[in-house]
Amino acid sequence: MSNRGRDTRTARSRWSLFGPIVAVGTALAVIPLWLDHSGVLMGVAVLGLAFACYAIGFNVIFGSTGQLFLCVGALAGIGGYGGAILADTVGLPVVVSILLATLVSCVTGGLLSLIAVYRSLGVIFTGIITLIFTLTFDALLLGLGSLTGGENGFLIKAGADTFLRKRIPPYYVMLALVVAFLLLHGLLRRSHVGWAWRALRDDELAAELAGIDVARYRVYGALVGAAMLGLAGATYAFTEGRVSPTTFGFAQVDVVVLVMLAFGGIGTLLGPVLGAATFTIVDEILIEFGQLRLVIYGALVLLLFLFLRRGVIPTARDFVAKRRLSQASAAPD
Amino acid sequence: MLEITGLSAGYEGNDVIQDASFRVDSGEAVMIIGSNGAGKTTLFRSVVGLLAPSLGAVRYEGTDITGVPAQRIVRRGISFVPAERRLFPRMTVRENLALGAYPGRPDPKTMELVMDLFPRLAERQRQRAGTMSGGEQQMLAVGRALMADPSLIVLDEPTTGLAPKLAADAYEALGALRDRGLTVLVAEQQVPLAMALCDRGYVLDNGRISTQGTSAELANDPDVRRAYLGIT
Amino acid sequence: MIANILDGIIFGIQLGLWAAGLTLIYGLGGVLNLAHGQIAVISAMVLAFAMDAGLPALPASGLALLVGGLVGLFLDLTILRPVYRLQGEARVLLSLLLTLGFAFIVDGFLNWRYPGRALSLFIGGGAIDILGVPMRRGSLLASAITLVAFAALFSFFRFTTLGRAVRSVIEDEEGARLVGIDPARIMRLILVLSGVLAALVAVTRSMVVSVDVQAGFGITVLALIVTVVGGLGSVSGALLAGIILGIVNVIAADVIGTFMSLVVLLLAAAVTILIRPAGLLGVEE
Numbered sequence: 001m002s003n004r005g006r007d008t009r010t011a012r013s014r015w016s017l018f019g020p021i022v023a024v025g026t027a028l029a030v031i032p033l034w035l036d037h038s039g040v041l042m043g044v045a046v047l048g049l050a051f052a053c054y055a056i057g058f059n060v061i062f063g064s065t066g067q068l069f070l071c072v073g074a075l076a077g078i079g080g081y082g083g084a085i086l087a088d089t090v091g092l093p094v095v096v097s098i099l100l101a102t103l104v105s106c107v108t109g110g111l112l113s114l115i116a117v118y119r120s121l122g123v124i125f126t127g128i129i130t131l132i133f134t135l136t137f138d139a140l141l142l143g144l145g146s147l148t149g150g151e152n153g154f155l156i157k158a159g160a161d162t163f164l165r166k167r168i169p170p171y172y173v174m175l176a177l178v179v180a181f182l183l184l185h186g187l188l189r190r191s192h193v194g195w196a197w198r199a200l201r202d203d204e205l206a207a208e209l210a211g212i213d214v215a216r217y218r219v220y221g222a223l224v225g226a227a228m229l230g231l232a233g234a235t236y237a238f239t240e241g242r243v244s245p246t247t248f249g250f251a252q253v254d255v256v257v258l259v260m261l262a263f264g265g266i267g268t269l270l271g272p273v274l275g276a277a278t279f280t281i282v283d284e285i286l287i288e289f290g291q292l293r294l295v296i297y298g299a300l301v302l303l304l305f306l307f308l309r310r311g312v313i314p315t316a317r318d319f320v321a322k323r324r325l326s327q328a329s330a331a332p333d
Numbered sequence: 334m335l336e337i338t339g340l341s342a343g344y345e346g347n348d349v350i351q352d353a354s355f356r357v358d359s360g361e362a363v364m365i366i367g368s369n370g371a372g373k374t375t376l377f378r379s380v381v382g383l384l385a386p387s388l389g390a391v392r393y394e395g396t397d398i399t400g401v402p403a404q405r406i407v408r409r410g411i412s413f414v415p416a417e418r419r420l421f422p423r424m425t426v427r428e429n430l431a432l433g434a435y436p437g438r439p440d441p442k443t444m445e446l447v448m449d450l451f452p453r454l455a456e457r458q459r460q461r462a463g464t465m466s467g468g469e470q471q472m473l474a475v476g477r478a479l480m481a482d483p484s485l486i487v488l489d490e491p492t493t494g495l496a497p498k499l500a501a502d503a504y505e506a507l508g509a510l511r512d513r514g515l516t517v518l519v520a521e522q523q524v525p526l527a528m529a530l531c532d533r534g535y536v537l538d539n540g541r542i543s544t545q546g547t548s549a550e551l552a553n554d555p556d557v558r559r560a561y562l563g564i565t
Numbered sequence: 566m567i568a569n570i571l572d573g574i575i576f577g578i579q580l581g582l583w584a585a586g587l588t589l590i591y592g593l594g595g596v597l598n599l600a601h602g603q604i605a606v607i608s609a610m611v612l613a614f615a616m617d618a619g620l621p622a623l624p625a626s627g628l629a630l631l632v633g634g635l636v637g638l639f640l641d642l643t644i645l646r647p648v649y650r651l652q653g654e655a656r657v658l659l660s661l662l663l664t665l666g667f668a669f670i671v672d673g674f675l676n677w678r679y680p681g682r683a684l685s686l687f688i689g690g691g692a693i694d695i696l697g698v699p700m701r702r703g704s705l706l707a708s709a710i711t712l713v714a715f716a717a718l719f720s721f722f723r724f725t726t727l728g729r730a731v732r733s734v735i736e737d738e739e740g741a742r743l744v745g746i747d748p749a750r751i752m753r754l755i756l757v758l759s760g761v762l763a764a765l766v767a768v769t770r771s772m773v774v775s776v777d778v779q780a781g782f783g784i785t786v787l788a789l790i791v792t793v794v795g796g797l798g799s800v801s802g803a804l805l806a807g808i809i810l811g812i813v814n815v816i817a818a819d820v821i822g823t824f825m826s827l828v829v830l831l832l833a834a835a836v837t838i839l840i841r842p843a844g845l846l847g848v849e850e
Contacts, residue, residue: 068658119839123654124597127661128793129835135786136831143824251782255665262662291680294673301666305659306647383739403742412743419740421733432733435745436726477744 017186024273025179032171042167046239048280049174053232054253055260055272056181057225063267064189064197065221067113068127070250072257074137075226076233077248078105081141081148083234084243087158089147094159094238102230109226110219117215134250141245153244160241170239177235178273181228186269193220201267259301265311274312334359334516335380335411335485340389342379348387349375350540357485362507362517364527366551366561367537373520374416376537377489381413382406393485412478416490418470420477422463426454429462429473433480440482447476450506468499475506485516492523504530524561528552536561568698569815575708575773577811582711582766583784584791584803585718586759592735592798594752596648596660600640601763602784603671608633608764609684609776610675622686626768633764637756640667645756649749668781675778683777686768703772710769714762715804722800731755735798790834796847805845810834 028049035041054072061069069075082101086092092100112133116126141148148154163169188194196217199207208214237243246252260279264271282300286293308315335357343349349372357363367373378384380391382403391399398406403413421429430447431439448455451472457465462473471491478486491507492500504526511517511530520537521527527534528548536544536557544554551557583601590596608629615625644667648660675682688706692699722728733741734751741748763784770776791810795802813833817826837845 115839119842121842124657124661125793125838125842128789129838131786132790132831132835132838136828136835139824139827139831143822143828258662291673291677295670295677296673298666298669298671298673301669302644302663305662305666306644309659381743383742402747403739404745404747407743407745415739415743419737419743421736421740423736424729424732428729431726432729432741432744432746435730438726481744 017190018183020270021179021182021186024182024270025175028175028178028273028277029172032168036168039167042171044280044284046170046174046236048276049171049178050232050236051253051257051260051280052178052273052276053174053181053236054229054257055264055276056178056185057228057232058257059225059261059266059268059272060185060188060228061109061113061222061225063261063271064185064194064201065218066123066201067116067218067222068123069109069112069130069222069225070127070254071112071130071134071137072229073248073250073253074134075105075109075229076236076253077137077141077243078108079230079233079235080237080243080248082230084154084156084158084237085147087238088154088156094162094164097158098231098234098238101234102227105230105233106223106227109229110223112226113219113222117218131250134254138245138250149244151245153242153247155242156238156240159238164238165241173235173239174232177232181232182269182273184224184228188224189269193217197221259297259304262311263304263308265313265315268311268313271311271313334361334394335518336392337380338390338392340376340379340386340391342375342384342386342389344375344384348540350379350386352389353537353540353542354389355535355542355545357516357518359484359516360514361533362511362519362531364524364531364534364548365518365520365537366522366524366527366534366557367520368522368560371537372540373537374489375540377413377415377487377520381411381487383413407481407483410482410484412481412483412486414474414478414486414488414491416493418474420462420470420473423461425459425461426465426473427458429477430454430480433477434482439480443480443482447479450479450509451476467494468496468502471495471499471503472506475503479510483515485518486510488517488519490520490522492521492526500526522561524557568700569819570812571698571700572704573812573815574808575704575711575811576814577808578708578711578715578804579766579770579807580787580791580811581795581804581807582714582718582762583788584795584807585715585800586755586762587788588792588795588798588800588803589731589735589755590752590759591792593731593755594649594748595653595656596645596752597657597664597789598640598756598759599661599664599785599789600668600671600781601759601788602781602786603668604633604636604760605763605767605770605784606675606776606778606781607636607671609767609771609780610679610682610778612686612768612771613682613684629768630761630764633760633762633767634757635760637758637760637763638753640664641753641756649752668785672779672781679778681777683775684767684771685775686771688772701773707769707772711766714765718762718800727754790831792844794834794837794844796844799844799846802844802846806837 031045032042035045054076058069058072061067079101082104083097086097086100087094112130116129121129142150164173196212199210199212200214200217204214233248256279260275261272263278264275286296289296338354340353341348341351353376365373365376375384379386382401385400390397393409393411398409421432430444434440453469454472454476457469462470465473491503495503500523507517508530519527519531531548533547534545534551535542544551544557546554587598587601590598611632612625612629615628616622644663645660648656648663651659688703692701693705722732730741730746731751733746734748738748767776791803791806794810795806810830810833814826814830817829
């Protein structure tokens with residue numbers, strides 16, 4: 001009897017994790033039905049999914065473990081440039097290149113986190129160190145022109161004749177990444193790792209006193225998040241067929257990802273996807289405004305952080321909870 | 334002079350102090366005694382404007398000053414010396430004292446009075462506050478508070494971290510100030526020292542004022558004797 | 566070589582003065598102003614347009630400084646209000662995000678309305694020999710003004726009651742309140758001052774190289790790095806770090822080229838921060 005009760009409970013809790021992810025995945029999977037007539041719009045959609053991946057990766061690092069990594073673009077760029085160089089210049093197979101580049105990105109993220117943890121840098125100093133890393137990465141891209149193509153970047157020859165460059169398949173490749181990342185993050189949140197993450201986010205000192213190795217779980221978060229960023233960056237680079245500094249630039253990636261995540265809700269599972277979807281559409285609408293787009297972006301950032309500081313998902317959740325509460329208290333028992 | 338009625342105060346909705354009322358008349362020395370964690374610091378912080386009380390009123394010389402921020406209360410004539418002293422560690426003794434007279438220039442007469450009271454400070458005017466000993470820092474904290482030329486000086490545990498000899502010296506200085514007509518309100522755990530200085534006192538117990546009376550009455554109160562004077 | 570080092574020092578002092586504004590704001594209230602560079606750019610544009618309109622350089626520069634100060638005041642009165650209600654890291658984060666949003670608006674607007682616009686104040690006349698090195702008059706004037714500004718800043722903090730009040734808030738905000746100092750008003754004063762300083766450096770910088778509408782973020786990032794290396798809250802640290810990084814920058818540029826010199830500069834900054842998180846002249850907490 002009690003055994004059965006537990007079974008249904010696990011089944012329900014499993015559904016509460018998989019349900020929303022499956023729903024989001026399905027909703028996104030049908031989008032090409034409307035867009036497949038336009039290569040441009042499909043490109044936008046693929047980029048949107050890449051941003052969803054970046055936002056999930058950043059969410060794992062910042063949302064779950066509180067490390068402000070201002071090097072999302074650079075870590076994704078290590079994946080993108082690394083994959084492209086390994087495949088084109090070194091001549092490795094595309095899949096191997098992607099995986100190796102992901103590994104490099106993962107290790108780099110882990111090292112940055114290790115430094116931050118080891119020197120017990122707070123949010124701001126972690127932000128500044130990683131920002132310096134981003135600037136260094138950018139300077140290297142420009143400085144090592146013979147390898148990276150300087151400010152123009154370069155066209156990736158490897159994989160040009162595969163499905164990665166067709167119109168529709170890249171969308172599903174990136175979508176598979178989004179779903180896989182969501183599942184991984186969701187499962188991690190339910191494991192002892194997620195429990196430790198919540199503890200250290202709530203009260204780092206208390207977590208430490210409770211015997212949680214805060215440093216180690218921080219580094220775990222960075223490793224997972226950076227691997228996601230690297231993998232997404234590398235995969236996106238191959239579907240695009242080219243890399244350039246702006247593909248992974250600070251203004252083009254980090255700032256946008258931060259806004260997306262803040263909009264959806266930092267630390268929530270689906271917030272990154274909601275934010276990425278919303279801002280991909282907003283961006284598409286604003287494209288005709290040219291330079292004014294930046295003004296509108298700035299205004300949106302201001303409005304967002306002035307009036308919706310916790311993001312859409314937490315705010316909506318609170319709203320629903322409050323309504324339920326008031327309905328429950330209004331209804332006579 | 335100072336009248337507190339029905340004051341409740343605390344942090345994040347939890348009132349540490351509940352319904353406290355007491356008064357200090359002009360020229361008096363009054364003590365609030367209580368053990369560690371009784372709420373003395375919270376009580377004083379809400380009196381001097383570092384913490385907004387959740388209930389009750391603080392009146393000073395007939396005006397309601399409840400919720401007035403600390404930086405304005407000091408200009409009305411109440412100087413506060415917190416237990417942590419809150420000096421400016423990288424500034425010299427003289428700079429610390431000069432800032433006590435903010436926004437004005439330091440009054441030479443007051444400066445002289447402080448130097449007379451604490452000759453150590455006169456010797457160390459160019460030393461940085463952060464490099465001084467605990468006793469000297471306490472003198473500087475009191476000296477800085479005096480530079481504002483207050484009518485009432487409020488001290489939270491002025492003997493914190495001081496050796497017995499220095500603690501006695503500190504109270505001697507407070508006695509001298511009192512003799513000059515300054516009104517003194519002090520919170521203290523080292524009750525015998527405070528009793529020798531003060532006319533009256535209140536006992537703060539778990540955030541509530543449990544007993545009050547003259548120093549002599551309190552010294553004869555069996556509960557006070559047991560809890561604070563170590564006499565059974 | 567000597568000429569380059571002198572150039573580096575001049576650039577370094579200017580960086581230091583930019584960083585001084587940032588470091589003071591952070592030291593006072595845990596607020597990071599990522600629109601610092603945009604204030605400089607706005608002032609530069611005001612100066613450029615005022616001179617186009619026929620205003621002589623001196624009053625036009627005065628106008629630019631005034632506008633810089635007003636933008637600082639504007640930030641204090643508007644978007645920083647909600648920031649002041651928070652504490653600790655939440656405060657730093659919100660300040661960073663909101664000023665970033667403001668910076669976007671400024672950058673986007675200026676680049677849309679005045680694309681490619683730049684300010685350069687070329688000071689005429691031949692070069693002057695300093696230590697046997699010919700220096701351009703513009704560079705000399707720029708460094709003289711910047712040095713005077715630094716001297717004025719230091720005397721303000723050392724010898725005036727108001728300057729001491731600013732330092733006291735940085736050292737112990739509660740202690741400052743207890744002697745009657747209102748930290749909010751000090752913060753407002755320093756935001757205005759940092760706006761004026763940002764404008765002043767923009768004006769002097771334009772005597773050496775041109776300052777264009779896109780310069781904002783570059784300025785902010787450099788100033789931020791100098792601030793952190795020098796120690797958050799330390800004006801002398803900002804000056805020292807500015808000069809060191811200025812020299813590192815020109816030497817590295819000479820030896821290995823522009824982009825790689827930036828890498829050296831950044832690595833130098835990162836290493837300093839990692840060895841001494843409090844910065845060169847900061848106080849360990």
